Amino acid sequence: EEGNDILYLCQDAAELDLYGTVDGAICCLDSLNHITDYDRFCMSIERVSLFLEKDRLFIFDLNTEYKHSTVLGNNTFVIDTDDVYCVWQNEYKEDNTAEINLDFFVSEGDAYYRTGESFCERAYTKQEIENALQKAGLKIEAVYDDMTEYMPNEKTERVIYITRKMN
DSSP, X not given: OOSOOOOOOOOOGGGOOOSSOEEEEEEOTTGXXXXXXXXXXXXXXXXXXXXXXXXXXXXXXXXXXXXXXXXXXXXXXXXXXXXXXXXXXEEEOTTSEEEEEEEEEEEETTEEEEEEEEEEEEOOOHHHHHHHHHHTTEEEEEEEETTXXXXXXXXXXXXXXXXXXXX
């Protein structure tokens, strides 16, 4: 709408096809955590690398094991606003996955409309991430605690990876 020439694609990340190379890539909102199969996680990173020009950056974020096991854990959260009431229930599994169930109650006049959503996320270990990046030909330039320029620590909930395509 603002005169930018942007091609929007909706594809499975493990089957990504950009029809050419790109000067950079960003993946945010813990999208890679939603890929719960490690082989497909690796393939998704490899596909990004395939279409990335040499020496260009791939920046992404991931929720951590700490967030999955401790913050989300087996906890329930309630979000209550003027228009929406949400019950957010999590079930943490020993394989570093979290089943997340959301129930929304949306105000419509004097009544509420109920809808829901369920999905899984997987937290990958530092070693799993590093192996996937190395296999894809991506070098880690920096890793940050979410929304900071500080190194992650044992209570970091989301990490930001800055990687560079090497070959």
